[in-house]
Amino acid sequence: MKILPKPGPIKKIQNNKVSLSIIFLLGWVLVQCQPKEKNILHASSFLLDETSILGFEDCVSDVEFIPLLAPKDSLINLSCGIHELVINDRLYYASRCHNDLSIHAFDLAGNYIRSWNRKGDGPEEYPSLHGLMVENNEMYVNTGKGTIVKYGLPAFEFKEQIVLGDFNFVPTVSFISPNKFLISSESSGNERNEIFHEIHLESKTSKTLPVSSLPYSGELNPGLLARMGNSHLLNFGLSDTIYLYHEDTVFIYTTLNFGDKSIDPIDFELDGGAFIEKVLLSQNYAFNTGHISISDGTLKLMAYGIRKNPHFNMDDLSTFPFYDVFIQRDTEKVKLTEALMNVRNKTYAKDGYFYQLMRQEDWQRALDISYFGRHEKQLLQSIQRLSDEEDPIILKYKIAF
Numbered sequence: 433m434k435i436l437p438k439p440g441p442i443k444k445i446q447n448n449k450v451s452l453s454i455i456f457l458l459g460w461v462l463v464q465c466q467p468k469e470k471n472i473l474h475a476s477s478f479l480l481d482e483t484s485i486l487g488f489e490d491c492v493s494d495v496e497f498i499p500l501l502a503p504k505d506s507l508i509n510l511s512c513g514i515h516e517l518v519i520n521d522r523l524y525y526a527s528r529c530h531n532d533l534s535i536h537a538f539d540l541a542g543n544y545i546r547s548w549n550r551k552g553d554g555p556e557e558y559p560s561l562h563g564l565m566v567e568n569n570e571m572y573v574n575t576g577k578g579t580i581v582k583y584g585l586p587a588f589e590f591k592e593q594i595v596l597g598d599f600n601f602v603p604t605v606s607f608i609s610p611n612k613f614l615i616s617s618e619s620s621g622n623e624r625n626e627i628f629h630e631i632h633l634e635s636k637t638s639k640t641l642p643v644s645s646l647p648y649s650g651e652l653n654p655g656l657l658a659r660m661g662n663s664h665l666l667n668f669g670l671s672d673t674i675y676l677y678h679e680d681t682v683f684i685y686t687t688l689n690f691g692d693k694s695i696d697p698i699d700f701e702l703d704g705g706a707f708i709e710k711v712l713l714s715q716n717y718a719f720n721t722g723h724i725s726i727s728d729g730t731l732k733l734m735a736y737g738i739r740k741n742p743h744f745n746m747d748d749l750s751t752f753p754f755y756d757v758f759i760q761r762d763t764e765k766v767k768l769t770e771a772l773m774n775v776r777n778k779t780y781a782k783d784g785y786f787y788q789l790m791r792q793e794d795w796q797r798a799l800d801i802s803y804f805g806r807h808e809k810q811l812l813q814s815i816q817r818l819s820d821e822e823d824p825i826i827l828k829y830k831i832a833f
Contacts, residue, residue, distance in 0.1 A: 475673075475684040476764055480718065480757060481691050482739050484768045489805035491758065491767045493832035494785075497814035498542040499825045500525060508536065508547060511822040517789055519782050520566040523826065525789075533561045535571070537586075542826070548588040550581070556590035557581070567607050574605045580613075596631050597638050606657040606664055614664055614677065616655025627655045628666055630680065641666075641682050643675060658724045658781070667733070669722035670695065674731070686731070686761055693718035693737060715740040715753060727781035730831050733757040734771060749774050750797060760833045767831065772803055788827045795825055 500523070502508045512529035522545065523538040537545040550557045550573075562576035570591065573581045580594040594613075596602060601618035608614055611633040618627075628641040643666060658665040665685060666675040672694075676685035695717050699710060711717045715737050723734035734754055741753045754771040773788055780787040790798070795811060798804055804811055814825050 475686055476761055477687040477689050478759055478764070478766050479689045479691060480735055480738060480766065480768065481693070484766045485739060485755070486767055486769055487805060488769050488772070488803055489807060491769045491831055492807075492829045494830040495804070495807045495810065496828040497811050497825050498523070498540075498828060499814045499817045500536075500538055500542050500823055501544055501817065502536075502819050502823055503544055504819045508534070508544075510536070510824055511791065511820075513776055513791060515789060515824075516561065516564045517778070517780050517787065517826070518564045518566050519780055519787055524564055524566060524571070525824075526561055526564060528561055533558070535561075535564065535573075535588075546586075548583075550583070550588070550590070555593065562603055563605055565605065565607050567610075572605070572607065574602065576602055578602055580605060594633065597629075599629075604655055604657055606659055608664075614657060616657065616668075627668075628657075628677070628682075639680070641677065643682060656722050656724050658726050660726050665724055665726060665731070667720070667722055667724035670719050671722070672720065674724065674733075686759065688720055688733075688735075690718040690735075690738075695719055712736075713746055715744060721754070721775050723775070723778065725779040725781040725786065727786055727830075728784035729760060729762060730784075730833070731759040731761060732779055732781065732786055732831075733759070734775065735768070736775075738768060749776075750793075758831045758833075760831075763833060765833045767833070770803075772798055772827075785828050785830050790825045790827050792822050 500510055502510055510525065510527060512527035514528040516526040516528065518524040523540060523542065524535060525538065526533065526535045532549055533551040534547050534549045536547045539545060551559070553559050558573045558575050558581045560575050560577065561573055563574035565572040566585070569585045571583045571585055571588070573583070575581065578596045578599045580596065582591040582594060583589060584591050596613065596615060599617040602615050603618065604616040606614045613631040615629050615631060616627050617629060624644045626640045626642065626644050628643055630639040630641070632638065645668070655666065655668050663676055663678040666677055666682070672688045674685045676683045693716070695711060699707065702710065718735055718737040721734045721736055725732045735757050737753050738755045739753060741751055743751055744753065745751045752774060754774055755768050756771045758767045773790065773794055777788055795815065798811065799808065802808065815821070
């Protein structure tokens with residue numbers, strides 16, 4: 433993976449984890465979509481500004497905290513800022529910080545069930561882990577290397593290795609059918625690239641979707657997907673448009689308006705360092721970071737810079753002004769709230785609820801700033817149940833519109 437040279441201001445950062453996070457964020461934001469697809473849907477436009485910012489407790493109607501309860505005195509390590517989470521009939525969690533890359537299963541209350549580990553370079557193993565999917569009692573592990581390894585549940589027996597095609601890096605895979613997948617790929621070079629693809633296994637063919645990125649998008653592929661029934665939503669950093677993929681065609685789903693904080697198109701001609709300095713570190717601009725999930729008609733995105741943080745510190749990612757954005761497209765209602773978790777934390781959505789994994793530093797910050805308001809007592813009760821305070825707690829909530 434290529435990485436842009438670090439600009440002057442970022443060389444001052446001493447914390448390696450923060451440095452990597454900023455580089456990842458740069459990769460996500462250096463993208464803009466220039467689609468040529470026909471728009472046959474009514475694509476509403478939503479203004480995202482300070483007038484819609486609320487406290488977390490004023491956005492939600494239902495909140496639950498689910499501690500992941502690892503067996504006491506076990507060697508299971510669940511503490512990791514880079515993870516995968518899937519909710520099906522169970523909670524499936526995989527940490528990507530540790531060499532073992534184990535996958536753990538919990539019931540929906542967070543009680544431990546079992547773990548699996550097939551990390552390796554053999555034909556029935558996964559050499560790396562960049563995503564999990566569970567469909568029809570089968571688990572699909574995205575290796576990120578253009579292959580998926582499929583296992584049967586609950587025994588985790590190997591079923592097959594699925595070859596997606598000759599792609600440099602495949603960060604995101606979504607299931608359409610057993611013989612059809614939708615993926616995003618990392619582009620190469622600094623040219624415009626089309627990064628979303630349909631993969632047809634039976635015919636061993638692929639179809640590239642007509643959604644093009646700007647130069648620099650190849651530094652880190654930002655393409656993210658969210659299933660919505662039989663369709664998918666497509667999103668990536670700096671795009672002011674969310675796209676809908678349905679029956680092999682791409683349409684405009686909705687557009688985002690950041691008002692007078694929108695990025696001037698001429699700024700995309702800046703080099704990487706100047707772009708970070710002007711757009712990211714100044715906090716003068718607002719933009720879509722690329723996150724996306726949808727649950728029961730409520731769309732969740734993450735935006736940057738809606739309101740400046742007077743305590744902004746580029747050495748501390750928790751001070752970056754990220755905001756969770758909730759849009760109910762049919763009623764054209766919007767709610768924004770300060771994001772507790774940062775750009776590294778993805779959201780899982782199911783049955784009207786959103787799920788986010790909180791590490792110790794997340795829930796401790798929430799307590800320090802009274803983030804959860806009247807729901808804080810529930811959080812404290814969940815913390816008391818943890819086997820180890822470094823183990824994660826899953827935040828489950830529903831948005832009230």
